[in-house]
Amino acid sequence: MRPIVVHSVVALAALGTLIGCATAKKAKAPAAAPTAKVAVTNAPLTKDEMEKRVEALARFAAGVSGELREQPDEALDQFYKSVLADPTNEPLAIDVARRLIRKKESEKAIEILSKCAEQRSATGFVDALLGIAYQQAGKTDLAIAASRKAIVKLPKALLGYQNLATIYLQTNRPKDALAALDEAAALGVTEINFLLELGEAYRNYVSVQPRQFESVKAKVMATIEAAAKLDPKGQNLIFRLAELFSFAGEYKRAAELYVKLLERFPNQAILRNRIVELYLRANDLKAAQAQLDALVRDQPTNPLAHYFLGAIAAEQKNWEKAIEFYTKTIQLNEGAKQEFEPVYYDLAGVHITNDDAEEALKLLEMARKKFKATFLLEFYSALAHSRSKDYAASIKHFTAAELLAKRDEPERLTALFFFQVGTAYERHKDFKQAENYFRQSLKLAPDFAEALNYLGYMWAERGENLTEAKAMIEKAVKQEPENAAFLDSMAWVLFKLNQPKAALEYQLKALKHQKEPDATLHDHLGDIYAALKQPDQARAQWEHALTIEPSEAIQKKLKAAVPAKP
Structure with missing residues (x-):
C-alpha cells in the first residue's frame, strides 16, 4: 500500500484551515511547511467562503480515500480541486503542485500556485515553485519573474537563486546562471544546508558547462571550505560535503571525511570502497592499500578489493603481484550474473607490458567468448599481436577497434590510438598508411613528441621528406632535450641531409643520455664517423654495436670498410 504519512500531516493542517470560523484561535504553522502562515481572520466567513471550505474539505477527504484505495490519479485530482476551492x-498547494510538475501537468500546477500566490500570506516557496512550473511550460520570462519574487520574499534562502540558475542554463544563458549563483554566494549565509546546496548548484552548472570548471573551482572551494568549518555531524551532510570535495578534485579531503563516517559505521563496505577509489584518485597508494587490506581481511572473497589491489600493484610496476590480484578477481567473479569485464583488459595489459603476449592473447580469447566485441577487446588484442610481432593481425584488430569506436565510443579515437596504429603499419612496412595514421595523431595533438619523432625518423630512414622530418624532430627534441631516441633521430636526419658534422654533435649527446646500451646508436655513430672520413672511429663503433646485438648489415659494413691501421 502507498504510504500516506505525509498526506496525514497535511490533512491535519488542512482541517484547521477548512473548518475555521469567526471564533477560531490563531492556527499554528502546518507541520508540512513550517514557514507557511495560514491566513486567519476574526471576520465571519461569508456563505460563499463557507461553501468553498466545505467543498475543499470534502475534496480533500476524497483524495485521502483515493490514496487509501491506491488510486493516485483520482487522489491527485481531488487534492487539486481542494486547493482550487481553498487556495x-x-x-497542500505546494504538495499538489510538485506532483503535477512531476507528471508534466504544468498548466494545472500554474493554476493552483497562481491562486495561492495571490494570498497575502503566501510565502516565497510558492513563487519559487511557480517559477519551476512556468519554466516547464516554456514561459521563461514569467519563470524568471516568479523566481525573483521568491528571492524578495526569502532573501536568505537559496531556492530562488537555484531556480534562476536552472532557467538560465536551460535557455543557453550560462553567464546569467553563474551570476545568479554568485549573487547567492555574496549573501554570506553561514548555514550548512545553504552552503552545501550552493556547492551542489555550482556542480550542476559545471555539468552543463564543463569547460568552465577551472573558473568556478575557486568559488566552489570557498563555499565548501566554509561548510567544512561548520564541522557537520549528520551522515548525509558529511556525505554531501565529501562528494563536493571530490568534485573539486580534493580527493584526499573527501576520503578523510568518508573515513570519519566509516569509524561510525564500520560495517558499511560501500564506504570503504569509495574511500579506496578516492585515495587512488589522489594517488595516495599507501592509504588506499591500507583500506583494501582491511577490506580483504573482512571480506576475503570480495572481487573488487582484489581488483583495486591489482591496480595498485600495476601502478607500482609490481607485475607479479598485479597478475596475482587480477587473476584472483576473475576467479572470485566467475559465475556472477554480471562478470567484471574491465579486469580482463587490465590483466591483458599487464601481460603485454610484462612481455608475455601469449598469455595476454589467451586471456583475451576467454573474454571474447564471454563478452560482446568492444573497442577495448579489439584494442588490447591489437597490442598483444604487436608485442608478438604479428603486425598483420595487429592491424586487423586495430581496424576493428577503430570501427567500433566510431560507432559506439568516438572519444576513444585519441592521438595516442592513431599513433599506435601508425607504429603497427610502419612495422608492417606499409609506410603510406603509417604516415596517414601519424598525421591523424598529430592533427589531434600537434605537439605529440613521440609521433613527431616517429614520423620524422621513418622519413629520415627512407630518405623522404627530409626537410619536414627535420622540423618535426626538432619540435620533439625541444620538448625533451635529453631524450636519447629523439637526439638519435635528429642526428640521423642531419646525416641524411649530408650534414655529418652537425649530426655528430647530436649523436654524441644521444649516447650520453642513453639509459641502456643501444646497438642502433653506435651503428649510427659509426656511419657518421665514416662520412667524416674517420674510419678507425667508425669501425670501433660498429664493432661495439655488434657486442650489444648481432647484425648482418653491420658485419657487411665492417668487411667493406678500410682496414684499421696497424
Whole structure:
C-alpha cells in the first residue's frame, strides 16, 4: 500500500484551515511547511467562503480515500480541486503542485500556485515553485519573474537563486546562471544546508558547462571550505560535503571525511570502497592499500578489493603481484550474473607490458567468448599481436577497434590510438598508411613528441621528406632535450641531409643520455664517423654495436670498410 504519512500531516493542517470560523484561535504553522502562515481572520466567513471550505474539505477527504484505495490519479485530482476551492492552504498547494510538475501537468500546477500566490500570506516557496512550473511550460520570462519574487520574499534562502540558475542554463544563458549563483554566494549565509546546496548548484552548472570548471573551482572551494568549518555531524551532510570535495578534485579531503563516517559505521563496505577509489584518485597508494587490506581481511572473497589491489600493484610496476590480484578477481567473479569485464583488459595489459603476449592473447580469447566485441577487446588484442610481432593481425584488430569506436565510443579515437596504429603499419612496412595514421595523431595533438619523432625518423630512414622530418624532430627534441631516441633521430636526419658534422654533435649527446646500451646508436655513430672520413672511429663503433646485438648489415659494413691501421 502507498504510504500516506505525509498526506496525514497535511490533512491535519488542512482541517484547521477548512473548518475555521469567526471564533477560531490563531492556527499554528502546518507541520508540512513550517514557514507557511495560514491566513486567519476574526471576520465571519461569508456563505460563499463557507461553501468553498466545505467543498475543499470534502475534496480533500476524497483524495485521502483515493490514496487509501491506491488510486493516485483520482487522489491527485481531488487534492487539486481542494486547493482550487481553498487556495489559502499553502502546504497542500505546494504538495499538489510538485506532483503535477512531476507528471508534466504544468498548466494545472500554474493554476493552483497562481491562486495561492495571490494570498497575502503566501510565502516565497510558492513563487519559487511557480517559477519551476512556468519554466516547464516554456514561459521563461514569467519563470524568471516568479523566481525573483521568491528571492524578495526569502532573501536568505537559496531556492530562488537555484531556480534562476536552472532557467538560465536551460535557455543557453550560462553567464546569467553563474551570476545568479554568485549573487547567492555574496549573501554570506553561514548555514550548512545553504552552503552545501550552493556547492551542489555550482556542480550542476559545471555539468552543463564543463569547460568552465577551472573558473568556478575557486568559488566552489570557498563555499565548501566554509561548510567544512561548520564541522557537520549528520551522515548525509558529511556525505554531501565529501562528494563536493571530490568534485573539486580534493580527493584526499573527501576520503578523510568518508573515513570519519566509516569509524561510525564500520560495517558499511560501500564506504570503504569509495574511500579506496578516492585515495587512488589522489594517488595516495599507501592509504588506499591500507583500506583494501582491511577490506580483504573482512571480506576475503570480495572481487573488487582484489581488483583495486591489482591496480595498485600495476601502478607500482609490481607485475607479479598485479597478475596475482587480477587473476584472483576473475576467479572470485566467475559465475556472477554480471562478470567484471574491465579486469580482463587490465590483466591483458599487464601481460603485454610484462612481455608475455601469449598469455595476454589467451586471456583475451576467454573474454571474447564471454563478452560482446568492444573497442577495448579489439584494442588490447591489437597490442598483444604487436608485442608478438604479428603486425598483420595487429592491424586487423586495430581496424576493428577503430570501427567500433566510431560507432559506439568516438572519444576513444585519441592521438595516442592513431599513433599506435601508425607504429603497427610502419612495422608492417606499409609506410603510406603509417604516415596517414601519424598525421591523424598529430592533427589531434600537434605537439605529440613521440609521433613527431616517429614520423620524422621513418622519413629520415627512407630518405623522404627530409626537410619536414627535420622540423618535426626538432619540435620533439625541444620538448625533451635529453631524450636519447629523439637526439638519435635528429642526428640521423642531419646525416641524411649530408650534414655529418652537425649530426655528430647530436649523436654524441644521444649516447650520453642513453639509459641502456643501444646497438642502433653506435651503428649510427659509426656511419657518421665514416662520412667524416674517420674510419678507425667508425669501425670501433660498429664493432661495439655488434657486442650489444648481432647484425648482418653491420658485419657487411665492417668487411667493406678500410682496414684499421696497424
